[in-house]
Amino acid sequence: MTRPSNTETATATASTTDTGSDTASDRPSADGAPPGPATLTPLALLTVLLGASLSSIDFFVVNIALPSIERDLHASPATLEMVVAGYAVAYAVLLVLGGRLGDTYGRRRLFLWGVAAFGLTSLACGLAPGAWWLVGARGAQGAASALMLPQVLGTIHATTRGERRARTVALYGAVSGVAGLLGQALGGALVAADLGGTGWRAVFLVNVPIAAAAVAVGARTVPDSRVERPARSDVLGTVLFAGALTALLLPLTEGRATGRPLWSVLLLVAAPLLGWAFGAVEGRAERTGGSPLLPPSLLREPAVRRSLVLGVPICIGFSGFMFGFAILLQQGLRYGALRAGLTVVPMGLTQIPAAMLVPRLVRRWGTRAMTRAALVHAVGLTVLGLTVLWSSWSGLSPLALAPGLLLCGAGQGVQLTLYYRIALAAVPAARAGAGSGLVATVQQSCLAVGVATIGSLFLALVPGLGMRDAFVTALGVQLAGLLWLALLSLRLPRMLKT
Template identity: 75%
Template sequence: MTLTTDGAQPRPRTAPPHPKTAALTPLGLVTILLGAALPMIDFFIVNVALPDIEADLHAPAATLEMVVAGYAVAYAVLLVLGGRLGDSYGRRALFLWGAAAFGLTSLACGLAPTAWWLVAARAAQGAASAIMLPQVLATIHATTSGERRARAVSLYGSVGGVSMVLGQILGGVLVAADLAGTGWRMVFLVNVPVAALALLFAVRSVPDSRAERPARGDLAGTVLFAVSLTAFLLPLTEGRAAGWPLWSVLTLVAAPFLILAFAAVERRAEASGGSPLLPPSLLREPGVRRGLAVGLPVFIGFSGWMFVSAVTLQKGLEYGALEAGLTLIPMGVAQFAASLLAPRLVRRLGSRALMLCALVHGTGVAVLALTVLWAPWSALTPLALAPGLALCGFGQGVQLPLYFRILLSAVPAARAGAGSGLAATAQQSCLAVGVATLGSLFLAMESGVGMREAFATVLAVQLAGLLALAALSLRLPRELA
């Protein structure tokens, strides 16, 4: 039992699975984690393939940006809806449909004859990801309890973090390998057999779960949420590349007003006994708010880091796509190892584990910044960067599971889909914001003060966020649910 921060009565630490819901087996867990890895890998895998796509499909820079942004925006906008559909129609069924759609849209991407075909297929692939991914956390939340849930959430966090790093590593390997002359197309075609495997295993091993009282649709809330999030994310991801045209400025200005309108519609729907897409009462849960606050510096800093490191390694140090990807292996290995230790750290340290991993991560960021600033450019080999990368990976490996654990611990099982959709939407939105803000800062400074100083400045901003995260951890309840 844990006391809430507002002095309310204690509540059970975790709710057991609904008695009518079968428990999640180890094979079922592996299957849904495989389904979770695919969308996360594809968020980053395309980055190293963009030069080859540009040459093969004769795509201008703005169209290439849409290849990335179309996936990201469709993914983020539809995540909450995907979670709600799973609550109503069954998470197993939505996972199966999402896996099948992801395989088909990946095939469409790999066979794209033109750049705009690829843009449309990538947007459809993002929509398929939004159907599949929320069912993973929701299924874990509804079919596990206690330590089994803590371990499963930790594995989910580790898969998420490692998949982001693996995306760029795998992309570089596949593009360099040029299997059967497929070139960049293999970064999409490789998804097809993996999605088919996930589909096959899911039919046999993933238990079905859903809300006890399926919610009615929320058409107004769904439309307003999609429009407001698109108005916020699209100009952030496309505006800089397009030179900040008038449409991007106007939509960005309109975004806060659209978000306020969405919040008003959701409050009215919940007050009248309706079924809002994102129940405002969910955001009033202290654990949910704490989880969102934890995720802000983690994901914005991570995505900004991934962007500036890719540019610095390939443009500044003139690494090839393969070498740039392989340089991140120490980060991926340390991140996975740390995620396996996360449950044990939380048992011993409680919420102070968050402070520890933030300080370790911050130390890694500082080591990287000093290495880049002081070492000769020619001496910046993958081996020289490995210590800082490993420290960063260890910190991230604990942060990601804790983000999901803190946020989802306050979500009732009946709202598991909406809660997991919120968690994933916040994650993807912060990833987009990180690239747009820290990436723009890096590119603006690069032409003025140089790449070294620009890289170090972005790392300094990330370090400030990590120190804020360490301070935030002191305000969390020592014992985590």
């Protein structure tokens, strides 16, 4: 199914929070002066980027492995949905809390804990004796990602300045964006290789040595950073926020596969009530000088609202496309796991350089670079849709699909990286921690919703229209979202704040 991809949103703990300023080291200088920012060495940067890519890869890696999981564990469609939904929901729900913990206890410590937990939960996934064990392990893996991811750009923000920060963030955007594509390609390669007879289990077991290496290197190289005066805990707000988001996302991601049972309806009814209660609690905490998890005044900032809305078509469209395309390749075109995984490689070939060009594009076009990226992506979807529609079914080779995918990758690379820059620039400096956490949560929630909406629409249309027409219809929905994105971007101030 999908995600993802992760991104600059992880700055949830990156800079000043509502109650304190950021420092990159706890050690005072020899003369007793406040410590200056620590240095983020190339090896340390590689380590934190590796951690960020792991969480994104595993959001998507199961797309190609699901047919094998279904056969091996005799999993029902509803259980397979939970393999994906458990990760997505836990990831989205706990991101803001993960950022707050990094603020308080230090980002290096939380990053290392998160990577270690990710390795252990990956091992639990790879050794799963049954389907529901895998569901539980995937939920724990999502929680580990939520602990790890907010620390990455937080560390980058606290330890870099000026042009070096811009280049580093662009690199992070490129790595994060392509990680979702790499997840499906890697998943296909590992399932096809069947290393030691592990089959689909290898897509999880491969994380274990990588995580162990990241912990060993990160403990020596990643500089610490935290806020000087961390915010007090907001237990009630955290519980209500988690409850509201779970009540919304779980029925959306799991309801279709389970036949819309009563519990899913009751949760959807409870979601707005829990959301209202969360808003009331947070508003009271802000008025009385407390430390709300997400200050309501943040959403009253027009620039913040506009920037968050930009992420809806980007993230929903990306996850819905990756889910539907994986099904089209494996179930419709009967591609093997390796061929299906490698088919998405052309998107990565253009997505990485496009993301790295964002600083230059912003200097030239400002926020209108988002408009152009949306239009390029729309052209790519159109080319891909016409290819699927007009080619013979047997003639739909990876080479035939490549032109549309190349254009989609170029547009997607700019969109993802630029979206996070726009969103974070809109957040007032005094709200940087909470605002970045909100951006991260919106991103991950929309990734989950993309599977539940565009993905479910595609599956619902297959029996009546067939795989080809159902996929083209789903592309049409995503195309409409991109045109909406282009119109939204025209309402942004042309120059981007830094």
